[in-house]
Amino acid sequence: MATLRDEIFPIRSSDDIVKVRQVTREWALMQTFSLVDQTKIVTAASELARNTLEYGRGGEVRIQAVQEGPRRGVRLTFTDQGPGIPDLAKALQDGFTTGSGMGLGLSGSKRLVNDFDIQSEVGKGTTVMIARWK
Amino acid sequence: MERIPILKMGNFLLVTVQVDMHDRLAMTLQDDLTGRIVKDHAHGVLIDISSLEIVDSFIGRMIGNIASMARVLDAETVVVGMRPAVAITLVELGLSLPGVRTALNVDKGVELLKGCIEQRATANGHVAG
Ligand SMILES: Nc1ncnc2c1ncn2[C@@H]1O[C@H](COP(=O)(O)OP(=O)(O)O)[C@@H](O)[C@H]1O
Ligand SMILES: [Mg+2]
Numbered sequence: 001m002a003t004l005r006d007e008i009f010p011i012r013s014s015d016d017i018v019k020v021r022q023v024t025r026e027w028a029l030m031q032t033f034s035l036v037d038q039t040k041i042v043t044a045a046s047e048l049a050r051n052t053l054e055y056g057r058g059g060e061v062r063i064q065a066v067q068e069g070p071r072r073g074v075r076l077t078f079t080d081q082g083p084g085i086p087d088l089a090k091a092l093q094d095g096f097t098t099g100s101g102m103g104l105g106l107s108g109s110k111r112l113v114n115d116f117d118i119q120s121e122v123g124k125g126t127t128v129m130i131a132r133w134k
Numbered sequence: 135m136e137r138i139p140i141l142k143m144g145n146f147l148l149v150t151v152q153v154d155m156h157d158r159l160a161m162t163l164q165d166d167l168t169g170r171i172v173k174d175h176a177h178g179v180l181i182d183i184s185s186l187e188i189v190d191s192f193i194g195r196m197i198g199n200i201a202s203m204a205r206v207l208d209a210e211t212v213v214v215g216m217r218p219a220v221a222i223t224l225v226e227l228g229l230s231l232p233g234v235r236t237a238l239n240v241d242k243g244v245e246l247l248k249g250c251i252e253q254r255a256t257a258n259g260h261v262a263g
Contacts, residue, residue: 014156014157014158015156017156017157018154018156021154021188022154025187035219036219036222036223038219039187039188039217039219039220039222039223040223040226042187042188043188043189043190043223043227046188046190046192047190047191047227050157050190050192094228101191101192101195102191102194102195102229104191104227104228104229105191107228108191108226108227108228108229109227111226111227111228112223112226112227
């Protein structure tokens, strides 16, 4: 797999969430995603960036434009050193929230992408990787 | 502070949500709108989201909250102009907006609101208008 572009952006404020949405849109366009595919990856990015800020106490996202054979994709890796998630299975259920959200960020973004991976350790932090392919 | 303008259109309030709202702005809108429904004795709220490129669960929740608060204050809410790609994505995200009506554009939204309000007036035994 080839990485065409690779950058890291901070997630420290709600303006950074807007920035993550914009950058994800640009990169999805660069990878010639359809409008629906763009919308799906941007929506997932918005959900996960907000989780990084709200629950992970801030962190960063690594954005990669990738290519595997003829397939082009956008991959995002969100990382924080927050409190971690004690029960991942529960956190991935529709409607589960420990905050005041709708509990659709993790479960919903998983449905919006092709690849989804989450690693979390209590007291250490959380990493969520998503990718959408054209 | 940055704010989303709320316009009065007869008995209705019209909110046009601009591109890429950040979270604080969404919260402010929710508060402002509740205040205006009371102050202007509004019977309906139109939320135009045609310029929104995405709706995530945060904005979805805000729209749902506005609709519930409006209902408590005896006003109906209609969301207008949702882009097709946004609608498709919302379904996959798993977000349904119970009690929120949708219309293609502001004109259709106004028609829908008028219909709702007339119906309500008839049900209450009042003459509409
Ligand atoms: N980065 C994170 N760090 C710690 N906890 C998290 C993180 N992301 C998600 N969670 C936990 O998973 C739950 C579900 O997240 P999500 O599906 O996005 O729903 P919501 O944001 O509405 O709570 C959150 O309420 C929170 O408890
Ligand atoms: Mg969330």
